[in-house]
Amino acid sequence: MKLLKTGRWITAVGLALLAGVYVRALAFTPVERFQGPAQKIFYVHVPAAWCAMLAMGLVGIGGILYLLLKDPRFDRFGEASAEVGTAFSMVMLTTGPIWAKPIWGTWWTWDARLTLTLFLFLLFLGYLLLRGAVTDPGLRARYSAVVGICGLVLLPFIHLSVYFFRTLHPEPIVLKPSAPSLPGPMLITLLFSFGVFTLLYVGFVVQRYALAELREQAEAAHA
Amino acid sequence: MPDTVPQNAGFMIAAYTAAAVILVGYAVLLYRRSLKP
Numbered sequence: 001m002k003l004l005k006t007g008r009w010i011t012a013v014g015l016a017l018l019a020g021v022y023v024r025a026l027a028f029t030p031v032e033r034f035q036g037p038a039q040k041i042f043y044v045h046v047p048a049a050w051c052a053m054l055a056m057g058l059v060g061i062g063g064i065l066y067l068l069l070k071d072p073r074f075d076r077f078g079e080a081s082a083e084v085g086t087a088f089s090m091v092m093l094t095t096g097p098i099w100a101k102p103i104w105g106t107w108w109t110w111d112a113r114l115t116l117t118l119f120l121f122l123l124f125l126g127y128l129l130l131r132g133a134v135t136d137p138g139l140r141a142r143y144s145a146v147v148g149i150c151g152l153v154l155l156p157f158i159h160l161s162v163y164f165f166r167t168l169h170p171e172p173i174v175l176k177p178s179a180p181s182l183p184g185p186m187l188i189t190l191l192f193s194f195g196v197f198t199l200l201y202v203g204f205v206v207q208r209y210a211l212a213e214l215r216e217q218a219e220a221a222h223a
Numbered sequence: 224m225p226d227t228v229p230q231n232a233g234f235m236i237a238a239y240t241a242a243a244v245i246l247v248g249y250a251v252l253l254y255r256r257s258l259k260p
Contacts, residue, residue: 004257011250018246022239036229041238048242087249091242098238102231200246207253 004214007207014200021193029189041099043189046174047197048091049117053155054201055085056120059127060152063145075141076216078148080208082127084201089121104168112165116158123151 025043032039059078066074096114097107108114127147134140162171174180180187 008254008257011253015247015250018243022243026235026239031228033228035231037232037235038229038238040235044239044242084249087245091245094241094245095238098234098241102229102234204249204253207257211253211256 001210001214004207004210007203007205007210010199010203010206012203014196014203017196017199021189021196024189024192029185030183032186035103038099038102041095043193045092045095045099046190047193048088048095050194051088051197051201052085052092052117052120052124053158054198055081055088055205056124056148056151057155059085059148060150060155063148063152066141066145072137072141072216075144076209076212077205078127078144079131079212080205082124082131082144082148083208084204086121086124086128087204088197088201089117089124092117093121100168109168111167111169112161113158113167113169116154116161120151120154120158123147123154127151 021043025040029040029043031037059081062074062078062081065071066078096117100109101107127144130147131140131144134143159172161167162169173182174187174190182190
């Protein structure tokens with residue numbers, strides 16, 4: 001219960017700071033002259049994509065650790081991270097097309113980056129559906145770990161797809177070998193947003209992990 | 224360089240609203256789940 005309350009507090013602080021991100025992005029960050037106000041979608045789209053990929057990366061690492069150590073805490077963490085990653089994927093896949101329409105002239109295109117991020121979302125859904133379909137806890141944890149590791153393997157392909165394939169999606173401007181190519185005020189807003197989205201990810205996962213723990217305790221008490 | 228900045232604030236508002244609805248909605252969902260016995 002203490003963990004659940006901690007998660008709630010972190011989430012509450014994260015949501016309050018998210019309001020701060022909105023104010024900073026909308027009122028105190030310059031408008032990009034070529035794309036107009038739609039460019040500001042960047043400050044929610046990119047951090048949401050970061051959190052979705054962070055979530056899947058940690059699901060995969062949790063899966064590896066579960067297979068090595070057979071500790072159910074890693075399986076529980078994977079379950080929590082996958083559900084939270086689904087929420088952030090939804091933000092990424094909603095804000096992306098809304099940004100694409102005024103800039104590219106289309107909501108969606110089946111190029112490598114967009115298709116792989118859709119695949120990431122479907123992998124999250126598949127992971128959660130699998131967990132719902134397998135009743136045996138040991139089998140469920142093993143199968144889930146394998147799907148999580150597949151997701152972890154997918155991540156470098158998503159990040160590097162803009163270099164390997166011809167795509168409408170721009171190349172990374174922050175997570176790249178050279179210095180970020182972004183003016184100071186925009187970079188500060190982006191980094192602030194990265195921090196707040198990561199805090200929200202932590203708050204959500206802590207809550208979701210605590211809920212899974214409580215559910216397992218209740219199931220054990222009934223058995 | 225364009226003569227005028229594109230007027231597309233509606234898309235920005237839509238995206239920010241969608242992100243807030245999803246994130247706040249998920250936070251509420253977790254809170255409601257924690258209240259169930």
